[in-house]
Amino acid sequence: MHIARTTYLSLGSNLGNKFENLQQAIFLIDEKIGSVAKISSIYKTTSWGFDSDDFYNICVQVSTGLNPENLLKAIHKIELSLGRKRTSEKKYKARTIDIDVLLFDNEVIFSKELIVPHKEMLNRKFVMVPLVEIAPNLMHPIEKQRLQVCLTNCTDKSEIENTYLELKRPICLSEKFNYIAIEGNIGAGKTTLTNMIAEDFNAKVILERFADNPFLPKFYEDNERYAFPLEMSFLADRYQQLSDDLAQFDLFKNFIVSDYYIFKSLIFAQVTLLKEEYFLYRKMFDIMYKEISKPDLYIYLYQETPRLIENIKKRGRDYEQNIAPEYLDKIHSGYTTFIKTEENLKTLIIDVSNKDFVNNPEDYKEIIELIKNVK
Template sequence: MERVPFIAIEGPIGVGKTSLAKAISAYFSFELLKEIVDENPFLGKFYTNKEEWSFQTEMFFLCNRYKQLEDLKQHRQPAVADYHIFKSLIFARRTLKTDEFEKFSKIYDILTADMPQPNVIIYLHASLETLLKRIEIRGRAFEKNMQETYLQKLSADYGRFMSRFEAEHPNIPVLKFDCDTLDFIRHEHDLKSMLQEIALTLQKGVHTHGTS
């Protein structure tokens, strides 16, 4: 049976996940699952006081990711998401207290037990300098309080997690793009080469509906 394409894009804050997801959605005519960020009522408070607001922040994100993926499961359309739900654990492990993380993990396991799983992962990574520049350019007010050390540790968390993910899921292709050398937002040729690599990966084992 041919698998319905489902691409998930991951990487640290500011690396360009949403921009690439929009480009992929337009190019392949895939449904776009876009993470709700600005609507999270706890996020601004989180960046000023992580200890106080981290659990509420992570639960809001987890529930919204769950709802989007539940909707996707109902109609099985080719889709691209600017997140993988596993990011909930990456952030929660970094921000929650031990007892809070244990509670969060139990809820995560219940919600994701029968989730639709991406069959292609795109991992975007970049240096701290590049991430900070891109965060500054997009100008989200609540991100002005983000500490550089938090972003640096989060990037390292992603690197470790992706290495473990590849080892545990050898049948799911992971495409890695270095966003220090690739600027697909400003340079059309960078985006084109990335889309071509994604198309080749899809053609190897996932049925697509063609490109626009």
Template sequence: MGEIPFITVEGPIGVGKTSLAKAIAEAFQFQLLKEIVDENPFLGKFYEDIEEWSFQTEMFFLCNRYKQLEDIQKHFLHQHQPVVADYHIMKNMIFAQQTLKDSQYIKYVQIYDILTHDMPKPNIVIYLNATLPTLLKRIKMRGREIEKNIDPSYLAQLSSDYEEAIKTFKENNPQVTVLRYSGDELDFVKNKEHLEHIISDVKSSLLKRSSTI
């Protein structure tokens, strides 16, 4: 049996990760894994006071993502059922590095390493990014109450951090297929041709990977 497709979609807040993950799951009939966001009881407070609530917020996300990955490994990947997720666990380190104090970050990394060392790893990563105006526009359009207090400077730094993180990820994981798209150039929600372009790329990547196993 060859590798089981495990696709993750990543990028900063508001770039369209969940919308694209849903579309890919529907196109290929893959199991969809969506991260838990609205259920985080600390997130609203975090956007109001990042320094005060960052550790609680990041630990909640880490524990829930760990549990989700554990579940998909047990119930889907081990049963040879492909999965597409709207996040990659590496995002935890992107957010933690920006928001946690040094002492908190050291503890966080230790916990992260313990929880994730044997977690399932994706074989295809789709990376989305966009300029700050596009991100702010899309965040406003989806109208989540907990996101109304996002600081644009925080979002800009987050986008920059994602760029650096994906670059490092590609260098350290040459065996993983990374597909990159600009949210400024592609609107896969409103433009069917844009979505079909991405779906075609994913299909080609899946075929290429299956032929090299």
């Protein structure tokens, strides 16, 4: 489990398109390090310690699951991707981007690679002015004074100018959604994706308790006999779990993500139950459905049937090994009908047939970007 830590970073640029360099750095920080909570104004200052073009400087507040060592590695990769060329020379040089760790929670760190708080931050107005803008009352871990007071005591006399240019802050998933439900056919990867999102974005996770259902193995052996008790037990359990978990707000989590939505019960019941059984089942479902909180975003993972069969065989659950492709096709048709007719849900369909979001970070990144860009 990631523990979210708050870090403050100083960013500067004085080569090329300085505004664009800072903006791209912000996007990469959000992608590689963590959610960007605050961005200061852009301040223009003269170059420090050498003659060169003026700098654009900002400070940002970031919530990260990285430890200080990995944070520094991620920063160096971002700088490299934006054209920063590091050398062994210690003298100051012009650069496309420069990112420094100023503070990391309330920690004091002295290592060969990293010193926190940054040893020069209190002596530099181009650091302190934007930092105080976004965190005036934060205490300096060593000085034991508010940053606003530290700025007042700063002896740097260089001029600093607010450009009033505004950078775009990436919106975190938790700012857009309180509850995301992820669904898909059997073997589509919905539970895996749910766990990955919960881990990376500090979300409370709700996972279907299918493994505890005693009727499931029996159903795959004798569909007609066990279909009704299976679907009724699933419905009761899903209703109970969602009612309890959605009502319990977790102060230490940012939002909720689940690997199913209760409408799944009706979709599977349509496929498995006889007409008379389904009529009775639908009455019970309609009563429960009215009481369940609706997700802010409903995600359907589409997976081609041959790939579903592959995934089912790989995960090796004995009772699933004889699932027929025709059964999976019927389940998919049920979801398609539901998505077309349910107008009150904000829905995102993602085709993952040719994606491996577990082993390919780019595929996972693409999925996250699709979610973030939902209007």
